[in-house]
Amino acid sequence: VLASSQTTSIDGKKRLLIIDNVDLMSNIRDVIKLIKETKNPIILTANDIRDRKLREIRxxxxSINVRRPTPQLIVKILKRICSLEAIYAEEVALKKIAENAKGDVRAAINDLETIAKNRKRITMEDTIILEYRDRKAEIYQVLGTILMKKNIKQAITIMWNLDMELDSCEMWIDENLPYVYSDKEDLARxxxxxxxxDIFLGRITSRQYWGFMRYASSLMSAGVSLSKRGKIKYKTFQFPKYFLNLSKxxxxxxxxxxxxxxxxxxxHTSxxxxxxxxxxxxxxxxxxGKISRDFLSKEYDLTPDEIDFIEES
Structure with a gap:
C-alpha cells in the first residue's frame, strides 16, 4: 500500500486508495504514516469514528458521515435494476422490499433477486415470503434459538440476522454446546x-469466495440445532474463553x-x-550462554522486557 501511495497509474493519473474498516486495524501508526507521506488521495472507512485510537487520524x-440509505433511495435502485433486467415490478412491492431491508441496500437487492427468480413480474403478493430483518439480533437470542429449540427456519433466520462475524459466532456456539447438550451423541453430531x-469458513479465506458463507451459516445454525435428540440443560450462556485468553x-x-x-x-526476514x-x-x-543480553540489546535494540520475554518464553 505504501508503494501505491507514492506512484501514479500507467497513464500518469493519481491512484485512489481505499482502506476499509480502519478502526478494526491494529497497525494504526502505519496508517498515520501512510496518510502523512502519501502522494495520492486516500479514503478511509470506519464503523466508529469516535474510537480513541483514531484521534490522530481524525x-x-x-470526516464524512455516511447515513443509511432511505427506503425512497433503495426503491430507485431497485427500479433501475428491474428496468435493466426487463422485470415489471409494482411500486408497492418495491417499497415493501425497501422497507424490509432497513437501510441495507445489499439485502434489498438480494430480496429482489429471490422474489424475481423465474419471474418477469413482481406483485405485492410475491413479497409475502419476506420476513422482517432484525439487524440487532443478539448473540444470546441466537444461542437460545439454536441450542434450546429445534426449528430449522428459526435457526437459519436468526443466524442471518445476527450482526456478528461468523467465526466469532462459531466461538460462542463452541463454548456453550457442552453446557447445554447433555447427550454425548448429540454433542458429537x-x-x-x-x-x-469451520471448514467452509476456512475456504472463504483461502479461496476468497464468499458464497461458502451460506453453507457455514446453515451448518452452524440448522445443523447444530437439529443435532439434539435427548434432553438439554438450561444453563446461563458463557462468554467464550478464547476471547478472554486473548485479552490476558x-x-x-x-x-x-x-x-x-x-x-x-x-x-532480513518476516x-x-x-x-x-x-x-x-x-x-x-x-x-x-552462547550469546549475552548485552548482545541482543546492542545488536537488535531490544529492551530488558523484550529480552526477558525471549529468555522466559
Missing part, C-alpha cells in the same frame, strides 16, 4: 456440523510483535518467521 482527515462449518495474553503478543519487527530489519523460529533459537542460545 485530525489528519476530513453438533460438533460434526460445527467442524464442517495481549501484553505477550504485543512484545512478540515488537521483537519481530526489530529483528526482522536486521535478519516478523512471523522471527516469532516462530528465531525467538525459540535465541532462547536456547541465551540459556546456554
Amino acid at each position: 485530525n489528519l482527515c476530513e 453438533a460438533y460434526y456440523y460445527l467442524s464442517r462449518a 495474553t495481549k501484553k505477550a503478543r504485543d512484545i512478540k510483535k515488537r521483537i519481530g519487527k526489530k529483528m526482522a530489519k536486521k535478519l 516478523s512471523k518467521t522471527i516469532i516462530s523460529q528465531y525467538i525459540p533459537l535465541f532462547k536456547v542460545l541465551l540459556n546456554q
Whole structure:
C-alpha cells in the first residue's frame, strides 16, 4: 500500500486508495504514516469514528458521515435494476422490499433477486415470503434459538440476522454446546456440523469466495440445532474463553510483535518467521550462554522486557 501511495497509474493519473474498516486495524501508526507521506488521495472507512485510537487520524482527515440509505433511495435502485433486467415490478412491492431491508441496500437487492427468480413480474403478493430483518439480533437470542429449540427456519433466520462475524459466532456456539447438550451423541453430531462449518469458513479465506458463507451459516445454525435428540440443560450462556485468553495474553503478543519487527530489519526476514523460529533459537542460545543480553540489546535494540520475554518464553 505504501508503494501505491507514492506512484501514479500507467497513464500518469493519481491512484485512489481505499482502506476499509480502519478502526478494526491494529497497525494504526502505519496508517498515520501512510496518510502523512502519501502522494495520492486516500479514503478511509470506519464503523466508529469516535474510537480513541483514531484521534490522530481524525485530525489528519476530513470526516464524512455516511447515513443509511432511505427506503425512497433503495426503491430507485431497485427500479433501475428491474428496468435493466426487463422485470415489471409494482411500486408497492418495491417499497415493501425497501422497507424490509432497513437501510441495507445489499439485502434489498438480494430480496429482489429471490422474489424475481423465474419471474418477469413482481406483485405485492410475491413479497409475502419476506420476513422482517432484525439487524440487532443478539448473540444470546441466537444461542437460545439454536441450542434450546429445534426449528430449522428459526435457526437459519436468526443466524442471518445476527450482526456478528461468523467465526466469532462459531466461538460462542463452541463454548456453550457442552453446557447445554447433555447427550454425548448429540454433542458429537453438533460438533460434526460445527467442524464442517469451520471448514467452509476456512475456504472463504483461502479461496476468497464468499458464497461458502451460506453453507457455514446453515451448518452452524440448522445443523447444530437439529443435532439434539435427548434432553438439554438450561444453563446461563458463557462468554467464550478464547476471547478472554486473548485479552490476558495481549501484553505477550504485543512484545512478540515488537521483537519481530526489530529483528526482522536486521535478519532480513518476516516478523512471523522471527516469532516462530528465531525467538525459540535465541532462547536456547541465551540459556546456554552462547550469546549475552548485552548482545541482543546492542545488536537488535531490544529492551530488558523484550529480552526477558525471549529468555522466559
